[in-house]
Amino acid sequence: MGTAWLSMVLGGVICFSLATVYDPWHQNRTPTTSHDPSMMEVILGESRRLFANHFYVKADVYFHSGLYPSIFDEAASEEDHHLEHTAADDGLRDARHEHDEHDAEHGFPGKAPDDWIYRFGTHFKPSRHLHLDKPSEARELLPWLELAAELDPHRIETYTVAAYWLRSRLQKNDEAVAFLREGWRVNPDSYEILFELGLVYWQGKGDAFRARNVWELALRKWRLRNPTGGEDRYNEKILLHLAKLEEEAEHWDQSLQYYQELKASSPHPEVIQKLIDEIQARRQRKILN
Amino acid sequence: MEGSRLLKDRATEGLSHMHSVGAIAVVVIKELYRRKDFYVLFVLTALITLLMASMSFFNDRQVVRYLKEICLLLIWISSLVIAMVTSARQIPAERESRTIFPLLAKPVTRGQVLLGKFFGCWAATGLALVVFYLFFGVIALSRETEWMLAGYFQAWWLHWWMLGVVIAMVLWGSLVFAAPSSNVTILLVIVVGILLLGRHLGKVAARLSEPMQTIVYVVYYGMPHLEFFDVRDLLTHQWGAIPWWACGLATVYALIYTALFLTGAWWSFQRTNLGER
Numbered sequence: 001m002g003t004a005w006l007s008m009v010l011g012g013v014i015c016f017s018l019a020t021v022y023d024p025w026h027q028n029r030t031p032t033t034s035h036d037p038s039m040m041e042v043i044l045g046e047s048r049r050l051f052a053n054h055f056y057v058k059a060d061v062y063f064h065s066g067l068y069p070s071i072f073d074e075a076a077s078e079e080d081h082h083l084e085h086t087a088a089d090d091g092l093r094d095a096r097h098e099h100d101e102h103d104a105e106h107g108f109p110g111k112a113p114d115d116w117i118y119r120f121g122t123h124f125k126p127s128r129h130l131h132l133d134k135p136s137e138a139r140e141l142l143p144w145l146e147l148a149a150e151l152d153p154h155r156i157e158t159y160t161v162a163a164y165w166l167r168s169r170l171q172k173n174d175e176a177v178a179f180l181r182e183g184w185r186v187n188p189d190s191y192e193i194l195f196e197l198g199l200v201y202w203q204g205k206g207d208a209f210r211a212r213n214v215w216e217l218a219l220r221k222w223r224l225r226n227p228t229g230g231e232d233r234y235n236e237k238i239l240l241h242l243a244k245l246e247e248e249a250e251h252w253d254q255s256l257q258y259y260q261e262l263k264a265s266s267p268h269p270e271v272i273q274k275l276i277d278e279i280q281a282r283r284q285r286k287i288l289n
Numbered sequence: 290m291e292g293s294r295l296l297k298d299r300a301t302e303g304l305s306h307m308h309s310v311g312a313i314a315v316v317v318i319k320e321l322y323r324r325k326d327f328y329v330l331f332v333l334t335a336l337i338t339l340l341m342a343s344m345s346f347f348n349d350r351q352v353v354r355y356l357k358e359i360c361l362l363l364i365w366i367s368s369l370v371i372a373m374v375t376s377a378r379q380i381p382a383e384r385e386s387r388t389i390f391p392l393l394a395k396p397v398t399r400g401q402v403l404l405g406k407f408f409g410c411w412a413a414t415g416l417a418l419v420v421f422y423l424f425f426g427v428i429a430l431s432r433e434t435e436w437m438l439a440g441y442f443q444a445w446w447l448h449w450w451m452l453g454v455v456i457a458m459v460l461w462g463s464l465v466f467a468a469p470s471s472n473v474t475i476l477l478v479i480v481v482g483i484l485l486l487g488r489h490l491g492k493v494a495a496r497l498s499e500p501m502q503t504i505v506y507v508v509y510y511g512m513p514h515l516e517f518f519d520v521r522d523l524l525t526h527q528w529g530a531i532p533w534w535a536c537g538l539a540t541v542y543a544l545i546y547t548a549l550f551l552t553g554a555w556w557s558f559q560r561t562n563l564g565e566r
Contacts, residue, residue: 124447
């Protein structure tokens with residue numbers, strides 16, 4: 001009995017001694033990560049991405065005033081989030097029009113069964129498709145977006161969507177810049193965040209100089225990531241905004257150069273050619289005056 | 290003359306029955322406020338809500354909907370726990386301590402005991418709900434300019450009736466299942482399942498093939514749709530009050546299911562050998 005106990009104690013001592021040697025060796029061997037994990041990362045691990053996605057969708061639910069298709073509804077797929085459309089396509093397409101088309105296409109909020117229980121239940125749930133239309137109501141989305149960014153800092157849309165609402169509805173440009181810079185720090189290669197940052201500088205703060213710098217950097221990053229051309233067409237957005245910015249500053253040559261680049265990659269070169277013709281006409285008028 | 294005396298006797302008897310039921314209910318209410326369940330859950334709800342309220346998102350102190358949603362979720366969890374735990378232990382505790390025998394010897398019928406227990410639990414949870422909803426109102430009012438009094442009243446009313454159905458279910462469960470713990474666990478799973486999936490079961494059934502479709506439809510039409518009484522989304526997103534007729538119909542719906550479950554409980558109680566454990 002005594003020998004057994006002593007053997008167990010000896011085994012414990014050997015294990016402890018080996019651990020004191022192995023742990024520092026393992027620490028030196030494994031490359032250290034570039035950032036210290038946050039409390040959330042330590043507690044939730046990779047599951048935090050699931051929660052981040054849930055909170056991002058929650059913001060979309062709030063945007064629709066509580067009416068949202070459930071997993072049981074034949075509803076839009078994840079990439080069809082309306083919020084994303086509205087934010088990402090700002091300035092290029094009419095988001096509202098697209099939203100309506102999308103509703104018709106997907107039967108939002110889902111095909112309702114024709115039974116009395118379901119029909120009666122609609123009195124106790126949001127049943128009309130509304131949006132947060134009042135500018136001040138947009139603030140209701142923000143807690144969920146901030147929480148989503150906290151849980152998954154590599155989800156780019158969280159930053160761009162939050163910045164869109166902060167800039168366009170709440171006029172909180174400083175907060176938008178701070179949030180986007182935080183996103184940029186964690187995602188240094190993201191041209192999407194830089195594009196949105198440029199929008200805040202140009203449209204929100206009227207700072208064309210910074211907007212130009214940020215968009216030029218965004219374009220370089222897009223080209224680095226998409227050497228053979230990309231599918232997200234972000235380069236078109238960046239080029240269009242750069243061209244408009246230069247046009248506003250009456251830097252005609254620079255503006256035309258961006259429009260020419262845009263024409264080369266655009267699916268509607270004839271539309272861009274019209275813009276080029278307008279710019280050239282305006283330049284002529286300026287020279288004549 | 291004979292008829293009016295008979296009527297008078299019936300009325301006296303009815304009043305006596307009501308008195309017995311009321312006396313048992315009062316004991317249950319007193320029991321709830323002597324126990325710590327309500328206080329602990331209320332303090333927890335208040336603490337978490339105030340903690341969330343202290344958070345600032347993008348330097349904006351006017352954000353309110355997330356706070357309302359979290360507060361209402363905590364109120365729903367707390368009220369379900371209070372209602373189920375309180376009602377699940379009523380009859381088993383009386384049997385365990387053998388106080389059911391002197392109670393039935395008063396004379397009080399088993400039906401009166403059951404009704405007394407039900408009304409006691411229901412009134413006690415109703416009182417607890419009033420405190421919870423007052424707290425919710427104060428929190429909402431601290432950030433909102435518009436106070437939807439009718440909406441808040443309807444939310445409380447429907448929530449209370451939903452708890453009535455749940456209490457009746459749990460009372461019946463306490464006569465069917467062996468222990469209060471198993472009763473609470475099984476019924477909690479059922480109640481949460483109904484709240485989460487109840488309204489979608491029809492859609493699920495429509496996509497199934499026979500005979501599963503018929504089975505799921507039977508469950509869908511037969512189960513109590515407790516989700517009717519959950520109007521948290523309407524309060525959170527400021528949709529305003531529900532039509533009063535819908536609120537009234539939901540009340541009748543709850544009343545029917547409560548009566549059904551209480552009848553089931555009475556039927557089980559009549560067949561229970563109280564001396565057997």
